[in-house]
Amino acid sequence: MLDFSHNPWLVATSLAVALMAGFTGLTLTRGANALPDGRRKVVVALAAVVLGGGIWSMHFVAMLGLQLPILFFYDALITLISALVAILMVGLALLLLHFRPRTPQVVVGAGGIVGLGIVVMHFVGMAGMQLCRPINGVADIALSTLASLLLSVLAIWVAYGARTQRNILLGTVCFGLAVFSMHFVAIALTGFTVSDVANVAGPALDNQVLAMGVTVAVFLICGAFLLTGITFVGTAEENGAISEAPVSESDAPAHEAMVASTPPVGGAAGVPFEREGQTFFADPGQIAAIRAEGHYCVLYLEAEKLFCPWSITEADNRLEGAGFLRAHRSYLVNPAHVSSFERKKDNGTLYFEEVNSLPKVPVSRSRMGALREALGL
Template sequence: MLDFTHNPWLVATSLAVALMAGFTGLSLTRGASALPDARRKIVVALAAVVLGGGIWSMHFVAMLGLQLPILFYYDALITLISALVAILMVGLALLLLHFRARSPQVIVAAGVIVGLGIVVMHYVGMAGMQLCKPVYGALDVVISTVASVALSILAIWVAYDARTQRNIVLGTVCFGIAVFSMHFVAILLTGFEVSDVANAAGPAMDNQVLAMGVTLAVFLICGAFLLTGITFVGAPETAEEAAAVPTPEPLTTVDPAPVVAPPTAGVPFEREGQTFFADPNHVAAIRAEGHYTVLYQDAEKLFCPWSITEAANRLEAAGFLRAHRSYLINPTHVSSFERNKDNGTLYFDGVDSLPKVPVSRSRMASLREALGL
């Protein structure tokens, strides 16, 4: 087996690339579930390119830092395939997260897909090495896969459990560590030996050509990172977080007059560039999504420009209740209630887009009283 070392500067750069890509991709998708389907698909596609491209870039920045005592090159076609695999698998995970109800099972499934995407990208990329053969066993692949999947589940869980600035930053750290750790765990379990047989499927690409491609990819990731970061820093938190912040007591001893939200023609929602108004009586529930909300009406999910706080203020007179920091519900559409220790679950018949809504412990007493339980 050949002895090898790493350039420490490129190792550090590879971690920075993974962190910048993770932050950019996770920031881009914040609030995406509330967008109309066409715009949501574009956002998911862009985030998949950034996250998948970040996985690929991190890998090859680290591989550029790999120092072997022989010259070797890469198969350009296999190297391209490794990038596309990462983008497609991350894209599949994001589609689950933004086009399905975000249950714990969906979050775990998305994390598993991302973790497998990192592993597949790594080993496909390694298969592109020519004149130098990576050597590893099945157990080595299993260990690398377990590490990647576990860390990726943690990253997705942290980033998507609540779409706050804090969760996105913590999810970024977990994502960067997942990609970085998987690569170097796999490298430590891999040996390298000279191979006289070239099994190139495409044109040859030496380290100089690869370096130019990786530099371009890293430049684009850095640019996207700066563009998302400049709007992320100092931006307000999600609407449900703002609602959770206690309001200071007034300095005067005279009770202020209650603030009454102005009347509205209905609940606004947007479709194909136009704004329409839904009858509140036909809306079963409203869910917070970033700075906006999603209306659930029959089989439809509709994008509403109101925040969850504004919706709660405006629809209080219509009988809407806060079941959870992220949900308002219309009691007339509730078909059943299930008690689960300190919290609960509301079920809706005839609302295909919303089978159930969680009830938080802090809202349990008032909600049961309102429902006559």
């Protein structure tokens, strides 16, 4: 067997790549269930590319740091397949999480699929090595698979248990450790031996070419990380989870009461929302709260939440005079639907007992006076 070691800088870089990919992918999908199906699929696809590409990039950054006493290269076709497998398996897990009821079984199943995706990507990628053959026993594969499954299930369970900043950050750490730990546990249990014959199925891919490809992938992940990170603090709920229960026709009350039969408000027939490719108009009086979701909004009614094409600023302007108040930079609330108010040190929380899709709304310090006055406190 060949002796091997690792470049510590590339080991540290591989962990950073896994963490950035995990944060970006989990942040991209936040609030996705409030989007129409078409847009939700696009978001899920982008997150799958980031998370799956992050698994692949982490693996090959670490493999670039692998130092062996012989020269070796990779089969380009097998290397490409390893990336596509990771993206497809992560994509399947995200489809379950965002297009099926998020039961404990679905969450655990999705985490298991992500864990298996990490394992399959690793061993397919290792199979692409030429002139140097990796050797693993059944027990070695089982141990590394177990580590990947446990940490991946934990990552998805934490990240999707509640869509708060804290949960997404903890889920990011678990995801990064799942990818990182699985790789290095597997490598520690792997033996390397010289192979005189190269069984190349596709073009040869030496370390220099691979390094350029991995550098581009890491650059894109870093860019996506910066783009999502710059708005993470500004748009996240500071005192509560983002409700992401899938919107379905069976759970919604008859929408006839929400269609545009209301008097004009702020120059509109009502508040627009989209469902199955059509635009309807909700009665502002039936809306309990409106939450910012990037450049769009989510409307909270008694038993459902709806995608609105307005921004939170546009909603605030158009609904002036309709009784809505700004409770937080991300929220407009209708005081008529508030069931209780809790005062904290320098902020507060509004509760909506009759609104199943919205358990609570944070109240920022600068908005406390107007809210208390509106509630008669």
